[in-house]
Amino acid sequence: LSDLVPLSTLKTLLVEALSLIERAKDLSSLEQLRVRFLGKKSLISLSLKKLKELSLEERKSTGAELHSIRSSVQDALEEKKKALKTGSSSLLLDWDYHCPVYGEEATFHPLTLTMQRLEDIFFQWGCVMVDGPQIESDYYNFTALNIPENHPSRTMHDTFYIQDRVLRTHTSSVQIHAMREWGAPLRAIAMGPTYRCDSDATHSPMFHQLEALWVDKDLNFANLKGVLQELLELFFERKVNMRLRRSFFPFTEPSAEVDIACVLCEGQGCRTCKQTGWLEILGCGMVHPSVLEHGHIDPACYQGFAFGVGVERLAMLKYGLSDLRLFYENDPRFLRQFFR
């Protein structure tokens, strides 16, 4: 560690630390996290040591930020330790659609299992999980994402309005907050409920989205394609045949939709793939320069790629389900079929 680690890196590390602490399952994994994030060899401790090499002025401002990062991790560790000792888990309280506990058969909801599986893949790649409001301003949900004033998705037919605010229609709004807060380079995922006026066997007015956003120097479409191939193979735990079709989204240019060879019939044709052998799975593209600008990132220096996918869609394909509504009925006969 020849130079002081940039504060932006330490802030990213803080988000990762808080997320991992929140998900720690027992006291020994919590202790491992303490050593990793606050131990003598941790980036935070090494950076605190380096402080004395700075000028008085720099030491004051950087020191305050560093101490605040360390305290946040310490507080989170303390809080989680108490929760683990008393048996209460904020993780279980966070998701209101968790399976109720049925004695020995207690398990996680299949959507939670799917989200945990996805998180594990992205954390392995050094991504941070970012969070933001579900009741959003028009600016963050539409304008900052280059969605024009007259775009159909802005109508009351497609979006739920609450006075002058909207229920977010995608998690992309969270990524604008993330770019402004953390700056570039950035590897972030946003995952959670989104809302659209739509309801049938394959659409629900509330569904979960996962969105990934990578911003760095020299990023290109080939990098995006490589990440997608790897993601799908890790998620489905098998070789995946993938194809990209040219598409259009206001927030990415160029944009593409991604199909995979049907994982149920191996591309032979079945009801799920409507006899085509292909399943539409996600949308992606290079982040539009004006969207980077709204995120306060200079498009002349940085590029970004992003993709979005429905968590329910992934879970249905992973578990071979044909009706989305099963996820929300909380029928114990359905729920008890899913184990970690």
Ligand code: 2U9
């Ligand atoms: C920023 C910039 C660009 C995310 C993207 C898609 C394409 C997409 C849909 C898939 C199924 C939503 O759940 S779904 O209905 N998503 O097709 N999403 S590009 O692009 C972003 C995100 C954030 C700042």
